[in-house]
Every structure is written in structure tokens, then in C-alpha cells.
Amino acid sequence: MKGLKFILTGILFGVIMAKSEAVSWYRIQEMFRFQSFQMYGIIGTAVVLGTIFVFLIKKFNIKDFSGEPIEFKDKDKNWSRYLIGGSIFGLGWALTGACPGPMFVNLGYGYWPMLIVIAGALGGTYLYGIVKTWLPH
Amino acid sequence: MLELLRQPWPWYISGFAISLIMAMLLYFGKSFGFSSNLRTICSISGAGQKVKFFDFNWRKEIWNLLFLVGSVIGGYIVSQWLSTPDPMQLSASTINDLKGLGIHFDGGLNPSQLFGKDFATSPKGFFILLTGGALVGFGSRYAGGCTSGHAISGLSNLQVPSLVAVIGFFIGGLVMTYFLFPLIF
Numbered sequence: 655m656k657g658l659k660f661i662l663t664g665i666l667f668g669v670i671m672a673k674s675e676a677v678s679w680y681r682i683q684e685m686f687r688f689q690s691f692q693m694y695g696i697i698g699t700a701v702v703l704g705t706i707f708v709f710l711i712k713k714f715n716i717k718d719f720s721g722e723p724i725e726f727k728d729k730d731k732n733w734s735r736y737l738i739g740g741s742i743f744g745l746g747w748a749l750t751g752a753c754p755g756p757m758f759v760n761l762g763y764g765y766w767p768m769l770i771v772i773a774g775a776l777g778g779t780y781l782y783g784i785v786k787t788w789l790p791h
Numbered sequence: 792m793l794e795l796l797r798q799p800w801p802w803y804i805s806g807f808a809i810s811l812i813m814a815m816l817l818y819f820g821k822s823f824g825f826s827s828n829l830r831t832i833c834s835i836s837g838a839g840q841k842v843k844f845f846d847f848n849w850r851k852e853i854w855n856l857l858f859l860v861g862s863v864i865g866g867y868i869v870s871q872w873l874s875t876p877d878p879m880q881l882s883a884s885t886i887n888d889l890k891g892l893g894i895h896f897d898g899g900l901n902p903s904q905l906f907g908k909d910f911a912t913s914p915k916g917f918f919i920l921l922t923g924g925a926l927v928g929f930g931s932r933y934a935g936g937c938t939s940g941h942a943i944s945g946l947s948n949l950q951v952p953s954l955v956a957v958i959g960f961f962i963g964g965l966v967m968t969y970f971l972f973p974l975i976f
Contacts, residue, residue, distance in 0.1 A: 657857045659819060664858035667812050668865015673796075673873060674805030677866070678900040680881050683889060686961075686968040689882040692802050697942055699806020700813070704947030707814040718820040729935065729945060729952035736952050739933030740941075740959020746926025747960060748967035749919065749975075751901065753938040754931060755825040757924070758859055762866025765901055767911035767920055774924025779829040781925070782932040783844035789933065 668759045677759045679751025686748050734790045746778075797875045813943055821854055824940030826931035828852070828859050892976040919975065926963075934959060 671677045676696055685693035710716065711724050718724050729736075747753050750771050752760060757775065761768040813823040830845065831852040839846035878898025886896045897903055910916035931937040934956045936945065942960070945953025 657854065660821075660854045660857035661861040661864070663812055663815055663819075664861020664863075665865040665868065666808065666861075667858070668862035668867075669869055669873070670800070670805050670808040670812075670865075671862070672866050672869035672900075673800040674802060675799055675879060675900060676805060678879065679902060679905065680879065680885065680889075680896065680900070682964075683968065684882050684885045686964045687885055687888055689885045689888075695802030696805045696809065697938075699803050700809035700943050701946045703807060703810035704813050704943055705949065707810060707817075708947045708949075711814075711817065718818050720820060722820055724817050724820070726948050729950045731952060733952070733955055736934050736941075736955040737959045737962075739930050739935070740956040741930070741963035741966070742926055743930025743934055743937065743956075744960040744963020744965075745967045745971070746923045746928075746930060746963075747938075748964040749971075750923035750927065753825070753927060754829060755862060755937075755939060757927075758862045759866035760901065760906075762863035762868075763870040763900065764867075765906045767906045767908075767916075770911060770917060770920040771924035771927075774921040774926075775829055775928030775931075776832055776924075777921070778925035778928025778930070779826075779932050780833050780838055780842070780845075780928075782929045783830075783833065783838065783842040786844055 667755065668762060671756055671759045672763060677752065677756035677763070682748065682751040732791045738790070797873055799879070809943060810947070813939075813947065816858075819854070822940075823944045824936055825855075825859070825862075826928075826937035826940060828855050829928050830932060831856060892972055894976060930963070 674696055675681050676693065681690070681693055684690040708726065716724060752768065752771060754775060757768050757772050761772065816823045831849045834845040834847060834849040879900065881896055889896060894902055894904055904910060905916070911920060934941065936953070936956065938960070941953040941956040946957065
């Protein structure tokens with residue numbers, strides 16, 4: 655089954671995020687209050703190793719499993735969207751203690767009120783789709 | 792062995808595994824970015840008929856929805872078989888700061904005061920959770936990605952726009968934590 659590998663990768667993600675407590679509202683508070691290294695350690699390690707992986711993929715022209723070249727798209731350089739959009743995201747991240755991934759990991763963990771947060775996130779995404787053309791990008 | 796797995800896992804294991812997940816998805820011909828799923832779900836729900844932004848071939852994104860399903864299962868596995876009854880080790884200063892806001896540390900992953908039945912079913916609680924989610928959903932699409940897409944995938948590819956987005960994440964997070972929390976809680 656072609657899709658199974660994605661489910662398994664997702665399970666690994668969910669287990670890792672829950673076991674390292676990165677899905678914890680408290681840990682996100684600790685991070686925004688600069689009172690623990692945990693979250694910085696997680697993101698920092700992932701970025702350093704991720705940079706090495708990306709570098710190696712580019713340097714050795716590594717192909718994906720179907721033999722296609724792995725392509726990296728450069729993000730467009732419209733600064734306002736990153737700064738404004740990012741700040742709006744940050745407000746919600748600190749308030750709910752969850753970015754999109756952890757919302758779902760927490761739901762699986764048994765925190766059913768995350769369904770309200772997820773409903774809000776879908777509503778927010780929908781709203782963006784409607785007002786997109788009027789926003790500075 | 793199982794006893795060891797039940798303990799909280801250190802940050803370097805987690806950081807390593809997250810970079811590995813990113814690399815695995817690249818090897819599968821995809822890229823790591825969770826919030827795209829929110830757009831896909833809107834599209835599947837029929838939003839594409841009214842709003843152009845959601846009018847795209849969502850079938851190409853099914854792989855990411857499977858990843859999402861996996862993440863829910865992963866959370867369930869941990870809560871059922873891989874957790875300890877021990878309270879989380881939260882920094883004493885955070886416990887103290889939150890106490891000042893009237894939020895008590897109860898040892899769980901998330902405060903039952905905010906993610907328990909009473910709060911979630913109260914008008915104020917429902918509104919806070921819904922608004923918080925909406926900010927995340929709106930902001931991640933406006934910024935073109937969330938923590939996985941920008942902080943992990945983008946920074947790993949040395950994208951300056953992603954760095955700006957991450958700075959934005961922190962501006963918003965700090966404003967919420969230091970200025971808005973005292974007004975909300």
C-alpha cells in the first residue's frame with residue numbers, strides 16, 4: 655500500500671512530539687518565557703541536522719525513491735506576509751500552545767477540546783482564502 | 792526497555808527524529824509542512840466552489856492527510872502505552888509565572904484548566920480556543936507555512952523568508968505571553 659509509509663511517518667512524528675513534550679501547552683509557555691532549553695534544543699537540533707541533510711541531498715544530487723530529483727522551492731520574497739502572517743500565527747501558538755501538528759497529536763492523546771482549536775484553525779484558513787487578495791503580500 | 796521508553800525523551804532524540812522525518816518525506820518526493828492539510832480539508836469540504844484559493848487538486852495532497860492521521864495515532868499510542876503517571880518536569884519559574892496568571896500546573900501535558908470539559912464548554916473558554924485556533928490557521932496560511940514548513944523545512948534550506956516568518960512567530964508569541972495573557976486570564 656502506497657500510503658502506508660506516510661501513515662507510519664506520521665505515527666513516528668506523533669510519538670516523537672508527544673514523548674518530547676513538544677505538544678505541551680506548558681512547554682510552549684516555557685519557551686516563550688525563555689525558562690527552559692527543551693524546545694530550543696528540539697528545534698535547533700532539527701534545523702542543524704536538517705541543514706546537513708539538505709546540503710548532502712543537493713551536493714550529491716540524491717534522487718527520491720522513484721528516481722526523480724529532489725527539488726527545493728525557494729520561498730518568494732514578499733516580506734510583509736512572513737512578518738505579519740508569522741506574528742498572527744505566533745499569537746495563536748502561544749494562546750493554544752499548539753501549532754497545526756500538535757493540535758492533532760493532542761487530539762489523539764485524548765484532549766478532545768483540541769477539536770475546537772482545529773475547527774478554529776480551519777475557519778482561520780478559510781477566512782484567509784476569502785480575504786487573501788486584499789492583504790499585503 | 793519499555794520503562795525507559797515511557798520516560799520523557801530528551802530534546803536531541805526529538806530534534807534528530809524530526810530532521811529524519813523531514814528527510815524521509817523528501818525521499819518520498821514530498822515536503823514536510825503540516826498546515827497545508829488545513830487548506831486541503833477546506834478544499835475537500837467544498838470551499839473551492841466559492842473561493843478560488845481552495846480550488847486545486849487536493850487528491851495530490853492525500854499523502855499529507857495520511858501523515859496527519861498517523862500523527863493522531865501517534866498521540867494515542869503515547870497516551871495509552873508510552874506514558875508515565877509522573878508529573879512533567881516544568882521549570883519552577885514557569886510554574887510561578889503561570890500561577891501569577893491564575894493557571895495552576897497540574898503535571899499533565901496541557902492544563903486541565905484550559906483543556907478540560909468545564910473550560911471548553913464555557914462561552915469564554917470555547918471562544919478562546921476557537922480564536923486561538925483561528926489565529927494559527929489564518930497566520931500559517933498568510934505566512935505560507937507553520938513551524939514544520941518554515942522553522943524546520945525552510946530554515947534547513949537556508950531560506951531567509953522562513954527566518955523572517957520564525958521571527959514573526961516569536962513576535963506574536965511574546966506579545967501574547969507578556970501583554971495579552973494578563974488581560975485574558
